[in-house]
Amino acid sequence: MEIMLVLGIPLLGAALLALVGARRYAAELNVAVSLATLFAAAALVVRIIQSGPMTVANEQFFIDPFNVFLVALTALVGFTTAVFSRPYMRIEEEHGRLSAGRLRLYHSMYQLFMAAMFVALTTNNMGFLWVSMEAATLSTVLLVSLYRTRASIEAAWKYFILCGVGIALALFGTILLYVAAEGLLGGSGMSALLWTHLNAVKGQLGPRVMGLAFVFLLVGYGTKVGLAPLHNWLPDAHAEGPTPVSAVLSGLLLNVALYAVMRCKILADGALHSALPGDMLMGFGLLSTVLASFYLWRQRDIKRLFAYSSIEHMGIITFAFGMGGPVANFAGLLHMTVHSLTKSAIFFTAGHATQTAGTQRMDGIRGLLALHPSVGWGLMLGSLAILGMPPFGVFTSEYLILITAMRDHPWATPILLVALAVAFAAIFSRVQPMVFGDTDAKPLPHSPALVPVFVHLVIVLMLGLYIPPALAEWYRLAAKLMAG
């Protein structure tokens, strides 16, 4: 029942917001819909804690510790982003960058995007997983080109073609998965596509076909995770879209895509009886981390800078999941949570910094602390958190990942450390003059909604100091599930 609410409320909200259009209260309605979704997600969490994993609607949907935690995270960030976007988009409209009609498109597509992600997270059907991942792309493409500038159209086109081709590969992988399972589970019904059924027989799936299928699925969904060398669309789409869209793309969509990869990895692990899937994840993850951290140096645009930082962090998480084992999986899940919260908080402050300075170029942004102390502090603390400074939660997860790497794969540790150090130097040297320094810019007309930023950062701080036992237990269950 709760699951239907989680899926239904955003869908209904999308339709409502399309009808409401450009009326003054559309932004408030968007917040209300997101809040309702958050409540539904909370109810779902309570339900799962009480009664354990379950399948719903003829086994088409299923909830277990792994995805219920992502559902809760997605609903939370979806709500805070809606709160942030209310004044942000209003300022954009006053600056003349958006018309009323585009705001309608924005609000409606925002909810549709949330709905697509919830379906992707909760569906039990690998075919629907593909369909909803594609739907998530389609609903955000027009949001990336919302400003209709040349650069934004180009970014959206790149996003569309690259992710379209990538996701086509994932479809081929899904077909191969179906081929492998059909002989065991029967071809006529849905059974051979249901993840729970596949998971039950994964030891008997043909290893050669499953190996091939996993390669296609990894490359396909990996394109959406932003894994190098398929990351090209990500910085453009994040930099050119409106800031709330950058925040949800970076904080949520990447997680959902990685979730899809992990579901496939659990099956491939069982079928292949070898370390190959894990090794592939480790390779892609390490490559992304290293490449992204060096690319960070070349960035001039604040949102591109943090987009590359997202690639770096997705690389770290992928690497952790590739190592496997209870500690690394635990750390990967924790890192998913803290990255998503921190990165969206950073995008919120970066968005307002951009509006204050009137440019996204970092050398044009100065003296945030003097103009809007809350924006300045938010950006500074957020950057310190994402760079893995203790006592924030990112430190905890990166520390766990590093010590696991040191134990199991010592060769990888220096590479990771160098990448982290390079990223630290690159980001810190850019953020420092933006926050301090002198400026003659004028403050913003509407006071920015920065409560979400500090809510996110406080949660990240808390996760660094003290993980509540219930949450830790939850991560542990999910980590166990991922170990197969």
Next chain:
Amino acid sequence: MATMNYATQVLQMLAGALLLISFAMLAERRSRRLVTLLVWQGVVLVASTALVAATAHQTHLYYSAAITLILKVGILPWILLRLMRKLGIERDNEPLLNVPTLMLVGLVLVIFAFGLAQPVSALATTITRRTLGIALAVVLLAFLMILARRKAFTQVIGFLALENGLFFAATSTTYGMPLVVELGIALDLLVGVFIFGIFFFQISEQFDSLDLQHLESLKED
């Protein structure tokens, strides 16, 4: 058994036709003819799906053949042709670099596809499993086309050809995905083409052309 063999042979011929059309697309300069080739690909897909449905007694494949007929032979080409007329690019020629090299790369891709498909074909139980190599080749050739072309419109055609290859792969190895999933995929495809259409207008409005060479300002700097 005799009819089965006969049907298999026809199917293999249809698969061959699909591959030939892919090569023709790779070398075709005129956008108008590319759409025609895409329609032919759709027709071949409908014919092969219906034939598999008849010989293997898979009723749900009749439905997916019908969906393909409506979507790929009807609606999509209609949208594409309308777009071409509205944007005034019906007579557009696209200069192609090095057709012989493109063909050679294409050949290598076909061989690669056959090699890759071997273990899967051995496992599949369908009467059409031998054609999986061809399906994969069609997918890879469509990739090559997307990479080699510079115009937004031709890239979209490449994208649709890619989807045709995937559809053929699904019918040839598994008698198609479950119908509901196929409906979902078709819906995504349709929405995708609508968005492509919106994009064409945005691009041509901003850049006065659908040539993607103008779209190269977002470089790393």
